[in-house]
Amino acid sequence: MTAPLGYEQLEPAESLADALRHIAAERGLQRPYAELVAVLGLGAAVVAKSDEPLELWPTYARDARLVQAAGLYGLHPRPLHPPEATRGLSRSAEFALHFQDSYAPLILEALAHDQPVLAWRGWPAPSSRCWGMVTEERDGRLWGHVTTPGGELTPLIDPAHQIYIVEAQRPRLDESPEVSALFPHVARLFREMWRGDWAAGPGVVAGARAYEHWMDCLRNRDKQHSPLHEQHSRVVRVLIAAREQLSQFLDGVRGEHVETANRWKQACQRITTIMHPFNFPGDVQSCLDKPGGVEPLTRALEQARNIDAEIAELLGDG
Numbered sequence: 248m249t250a251p252l253g254y255e256q257l258e259p260a261e262s263l264a265d266a267l268r269h270i271a272a273e274r275g276l277q278r279p280y281a282e283l284v285a286v287l288g289l290g291a292a293v294v295a296k297s298d299e300p301l302e303l304w305p306t307y308a309r310d311a312r313l314v315q316a317a318g319l320y321g322l323h324p325r326p327l328h329p330p331e332a333t334r335g336l337s338r339s340a341e342f343a344l345h346f347q348d349s350y351a352p353l354i355l356e357a358l359a360h361d362q363p364v365l366a367w368r369g370w371p372a373p374s375s376r377c378w379g380m381v382t383e384e385r386d387g388r389l390w391g392h393v394t395t396p397g398g399e400l401t402p403l404i405d406p407a408h409q410i411y412i413v414e415a416q417r418p419r420l421d422e423s424p425e426v427s428a429l430f431p432h433v434a435r436l437f438r439e440m441w442r443g444d445w446a447a448g449p450g451v452v453a454g455a456r457a458y459e460h461w462m463d464c465l466r467n468r469d470k471q472h473s474p475l476h477e478q479h480s481r482v483v484r485v486l487i488a489a490r491e492q493l494s495q496f497l498d499g500v501r502g503e504h505v506e507t508a509n510r511w512k513q514a515c516q517r518i519t520t521i522m523h524p525f526n527f528p529g530d531v532q533s534c535l536d537k538p539g540g541v542e543p544l545t546r547a548l549e550q551a552r553n554i555d556a557e558i559a560e561l562l563g564d565g
Contacts, residue, residue, distance in 0.1 A: 260488050261289050262377040262393065263309040263365070269380065269392075270363045270413060271320045278320070281495035286316040286429055288436030290493025291515070291555065293486070294446055294453050295460035302478035304461075305485040306376040308446035308453065310367070310409060312436055317413070319424055319432065324365065324411035327353060346406030354381055354389060357412040366391065366407035374401065426499040430508060433496070434562045441559040458552040462545045468535075476532035479544065483526040486551075490515040507561060514558050518551045 264283035271278055284290050287309065294308050310326075317324050327350055354364050364381040370393050379393035381403065389403040439445040441454040452460060461482075468475060494515045500508035525531050525544060534540040 260305075260485050261287070261309065261492075262374075262379065263287065263313065263367075264289060266365055266378050266380050267313070267317060267320075267322075270322060270365075273363075274322075276320055279495070281492040282426065282429070283316075284489060284492040285433045285496035286319060286436075288312045288316070288433070288440055288445060290433070290489050290496065291437050291558075292440055292445075292453065292489065293457040293461075293555070294451060295457035295464075296448075296451050297460055297464075298450050300473070300478060301461070301464050301475070302473065302481045303376060304457075305482055307451050308448060309378065310365075310411070311446050311453075312439075313365075313411065315432070315436075319429065322413050324413050327410040327412065343406050350406070350410060351389065353412070354410065355384055357414075358383065363413040364391075365409075365411040365413065366403060367409040369403045369405040369407040370401055371404050379403075426496065427502045427504060430497075430500050430504045433493075434504075434507075438559060438562055441555060455552060455556065458548055458555075462548050465541050465544050465548075468541075474528075474532070476535055477528045480526050480528040480531050483522050487519045487522055487526055490519050494519075510561060511558055514554050518554055521547050521550050521554075 261280075261284050264280060264287055267287070268278060268280055268283045271283075281290075288311060289309060292308070292311075295304050296307050299307075313324055314326075357364050358381070365378055366381050367378050368376060370377055370379055374393040377393050379391050379401065381389050381391040382400070383390050390400045391403065392399075393401050436445065443452060443454045443456050446453040465475070465479065494512045497508040497512040497515070525534075525547060531544065534543050
């Protein structure tokens with residue numbers, strides 16, 4: 248079996264949510280992982296990037312609403328460059344030198360002032376597509392923590408494609424945001440994601456269009472880095488895990504939004520039930536090996552898309 252390209256074996260799957268959770272905890276605020284997934288807009292995010300293998304799509308645009316989400320906890324991430332600046336970086340030899348000369352000094356300065364540094368990409372496999380926290384320099388190389396078993400120090404072996412310095416945070420956070428108070432924020436992010444104006448970066452689409460890209464990828468049997476049945480099942484597993492985290496968050500909503508939250512939670516559960524048969528690579532391969540076997544896969548995606556469309560209407564995007 249072909250190994251994943253660098254994120255799928257790691258738990259939790261949303262490494263940025265986990266990193267943000269750790270940063271908040273270091274400043275006195277303990278919040279559940281499910282809540283961070285929700286407030287980043289990742290609980291119901293469907294993202295596609297047609298010029299990349301299917302299995303890598305869930306690694307894109309995780310920081311689409313990082314600044315707004317972190318602000319809810321008194322944290323203020325500042326990007327060193329916008330997502331659009333990542334175009335072609337993997338093929339640019341000059342970027343490694345630029346990173347070392349321009350970005351590394353800024354990172355070291357931030358660390359010297361006790362400012363957390365978030366980095367996407369540049370970590371060794373199996374974490375190469377994860378978000379991590381840069382924490383120190385050693386022997387001329389940056390090191391940090393990524394979501395890996397044991398949480399050991401990991402070197403940044405290549406230039407990161409995205410860097411945030413978390414500035415001007417409160418020394419300690421004394422009050423936890425109420426889940427119910429966070430619900431309007433989470434609902435707004437879903438509406439933005441569904442409309443397709445949530446994600447940034449070249450070639451990245453979200454929401455209804457992302458579902459269409461996913462179905463086209465299956466129908467066209469696009470050439471991929473690893474077998475399509477493995478890639479599809481991996482992305483399905485990420486989708487299911489995210490909806491389960493969003494369901495946990497929604498379960499804690501009380502007050503005026505409780506009925507809407509319950510309906511959204513039920514929709515998440517319907518989607519996980521529909522997609523569950525396709526998170527097993529062998530079952531997906533069995534489908535694809537049959538004449539017309541792609542139809543059960545695309546039909547499930549169409550059903551999930553329609554459920555999300557119902558939620559968009561419920562939340563005000565009808």
